[in-house]
Each structure stands twice: as C-alpha cells, then as structure tokens.
Amino acid sequence: MLPFNFDYYRPKTLTEAVELFQYFQHQGKHPYFFSGGTELITLGRIDLSYADVVIDIKEIAECKVMGYDGNYLVLGSTLTLTQIEEGNYYPLLSKTSSEIADHTARGKITLGGNICGQIFYREAVLPFLLADSQMVIVGPEGVKVEYINAIFQQTLQLKGGEVLTQIATEKKYIDAPFISIKRRQQWETGYPLITLAALKIDGEIRLAFSGLCPFPFRSSEVEGILNQTDVPAETRIMSAMDFLPQPILHDIEGSDKYRLFVLKNLLHELLETFNSY
Template sequence: MIPASFDYVRPESLEEACRVLGEAADSGDDVKVLAGGQSLLPLLRLRLAYPSTLVDLGRLPGLRGVEDRGDHVFVGALTTHDEVLRSAVIRERAPLLALATATVADPAVRHRGTLGGSLAHADPAGDLPAVALALGCVLVARSGDGEREIPAADFFVDYLETALGPGEVLTGVKVPVLGAGWGFHYEKFHRSAQAWAIVGVAAAVRRSDGVVEEARIGLTNMGPAPVRARAVEEALRGVEVTSPGPGLGPGPGSGPGSGGGPGGAADPVAEACARADEDTSPPADLHARPDYRRHLARVLTRRAIRSAIG
C-alpha cells in the first residue's frame, strides 16, 4: 500500500530536531520519528500509522557509535544492529546485547535498523526491549529543556508506547557492565528468521561457589510491554548448580514439560522456571494463543537459564 501523505523534515542537528518536535507537539501535530525505518515504514505502508509530520534523524551527528565508559557501555541511538554485532566492546562487555541482536530479523534489516529505533518503537515482540529491561539499561533522552535519563523499567509503558515526551529524542543507551560470575543467554522461538518472536527470553545469571546469587530475566511478547520474570528470579536465588544433574543438566526426566531431574530427583531450576508466566498477560494472535505462549515462556526460560549458568 501507499502511505498517507505527510510533511517530511530532515534536521541537520539534534537541537533542530528537538525544536521541530517541540513545535509540533505544541501545535498538536501527530509526529513520528524516523531512525532506520525498519519498524516504522511497514506501519506507514499499511496505514497503521499516519503521522502529519515525519522527522528523519538520519543526518544527526554524534548519535552513532559504541563507547566503553567503565561501569557501562554507551551506545548511540543511531548505531545499527550490524554495528552492535561487530563491536568488540559489546561482545566483551555486554554479551547479552550481542546475543539478542544476532537474532534480529536478517542481515538486510540489521544493516539499517538501529538500537535506539528498536527501543523507541517499543514493540513487545521485539528482542531488544526485553534485553534492556533484564540488564537494567538506562535510556538517555534530549529535548529543548535539556537531557534526562530514563531507566528501562520506566521507559516501556504500553504497546508501542514509551515514556519519551512529545519533544524528546532518544540519543543513547547506557548498558551496565556486569562483572565476573555472570552468564548470559537469549532464547527465542519464532516462525522464521525474519519473523517477530512468538516468545523470547533474555537471561543473565550470576553464580558464586556453585550457587545462583542473582538472576535477571526479561520476557519478550508476554504482555503489552516487556516484563521481568520476577517469580523466577526470586526462586532461583540460592539454588545450587555445581554440576550437571538436578538444577542444571538436562538428563532424563527434565525435558519440556517436566520438573524432574535424573532419576526423578527434584530439579530446582525447572521448578523455578515453571513460574515464568506468572504476572504476565500474553496476547492472542494468528501465531499463538495465550496458553501456548505461557508454555513457551516456561520452556524457553529453563533453556535460557541453563545456558546462562553454563
């Protein structure tokens, strides 16, 4: 289909972009921001979005690149998924972001789509919002009134809705660097490489002396916004995972749908992950019913946790 008509603005500076967005907000115009366009353009073609003004950020300087800042990695909002994947800093200092980004669509999309665009689009079926939530990322926004930082827990408000104000531009993401003892994994179930996740699980687990000390789990497509699997995180704390077997190894009796370890022994990891769908509200669509998504959340969380543990 052909998009509805709109005014097109391509600012040359961040200050100009903030001014244009602020003026549009004051006049009541419906404005959309274009970054890589891999999420927005399909909505325009299908007329699921029909803004009066489209603000293209493609020429803005200083919003692209990866910088190691010690306790966190700063990623510019216009950094493409491909640039994230090719960054040695990301692979070494923020591996969960690299793992999830590698599953985003296909190479063509990854060369155009941006990290900031994916987060600002806030599709609950997107891979990266759940990662930002699990890692506790901080999103940096700029407006005519200055700069502010928004924790990921407060950024994703509802379906395709964020905490960004009408005159704000997402300029970058602070990705916390987690230290020694952390393991990471992103597990995703989808119909094809190009399809959105039916369910995805971003897992980060810290263990010491064979015991889980902390777990952070973000779920994709289990509600109108990404959600933390808090019940699983609490249940995993203190679980012993010293060797394959109960609590870690797959073994007989610990396959999908089972809570037992080898020989029928209790598997605390499986028992914890059986709570993955608590406090979620998975959608129903052409690809899956809510009960199927709940089942997937439990199974994929167990796989992600076991892979993160090692």
C-alpha cells in the same frame, strides 16, 4: 508507497530536532522522529502509523556513538542492529539483535527505533532491562538520564518532543554470563513465539521476555522465585509462571497455552544452563 505525504527535515543537532518537533506540534501537525524508518513505512502502509512531518535524526553525532566512556558502554540510538552486531560491544545485545527480522532489515532497523516502536516484540530492549541501563533522553526540558526499569513500563514512557539519544550500560553487566534463546513455531523462519534473554550477576539470574505478552518485560517476582535454589526446579518454574504479567499472547503465531508450554521448557533450559537445578 505510503498513503500520505509528509515534509522531511534533517536537523544537524538535537536542539534543532526538538525545536522542530515542538514547532510543528504547536501548528497542529503530527511530527515524527525518524532514524531507520522501517516501522513508519511498515505500519503506515496499513494505516497504523501516520506523520505529516518527518524529522530525521540518524546522522546527529550524539546518536551514533558506540564505545566506552569510563566504566560505561554508550550506544547511540540511531545505530543499526547490524552495526550493533558487528561492533559486538555487548555480546548479549549482539546475540539478541542478530535474530531480529532478516539481514536486510537489520541494516535499517535502529536500536532506538526497535526499543521505541509499536510492534510488540522489541527484543533489543531485553538486555538493557537486565542491566539496569541508563537512558539518555533529550526533550523540551533539556537532557535527562533515567534508569530503564523506571521509565520502561510496557513501552518507553517518553513525553511529547522527547527523543531517546543514547543508552549507557555498566561494564559488569556486559561481562556477565548470559543466554539468549528465541523459539519460533516454524524453526528458523517466521515471527518468534518467545525470546528469552538472561544474565547471571552476583550469583543470581535475571531474565526478560519478548513475545510472551503484548510487551517486553522483566519481572522481579519471577526472578525471585527462580533464584530459590533450595527449591526443586519444577516447583520453582510452576510457581514463577503464576506471576507472569497478563495477558499471554494468543495469535496466529501460537496460542496462549502453547506459549506457556514453550516457556516452561525454556525455563528448564535456563536453569540447567546456569546450573541452578
């Protein structure tokens, strides 16, 4: 049970959803766009999330699309992680999403909910950061399309009343060689220490991380160093680790020093997999 009550609305269109959000915001209330609801329930129980108006968008048609539009794969934000995995349109995303939470939870967690959530892992964003995907956002000013690396800065930078509706990814990234590795402190159980996702595109490695810092990220500086194939692998790895964002997480799952130890091994595995030693 949640420790607060809320009014529930289920608009049929995105326009109606945005108008409801604006109306209740102007009334001094705290509206919340809802698709899977797992985070509102989880964090609401411990007083880290609150809403007195819930606007459910999960059945709006534009938010449920999954398929190609020309040369772009378009995925709706209210698709569940289970639907993403079963559809398997983007194998790197399927692999990364298949290891989020457990099977039951993945049937409720949505793509948009994971990307826009407060929990710092948010692994589903990593494949899109690597692919320069485009985010389709609807808000009071209408529809806008933004490249993810321009609008995702630790979190997706949405304005009040804006909602992520779709993500479009060019096919060349979908077909690129990839790896996705998740390391946990306790083998296959518990929260992850670090998740690494990587693509090799146009002969160069792109990589993004979750669990290393309090936010998911992709670093052009780290990529630039690791792609210097004329430099020994160990030298590249040690140099790249000097350019990591800060702070490095230090919590019950693992210390900052242990995370860096795990990261070093992951980077060796990455370079070996892509034959960049």
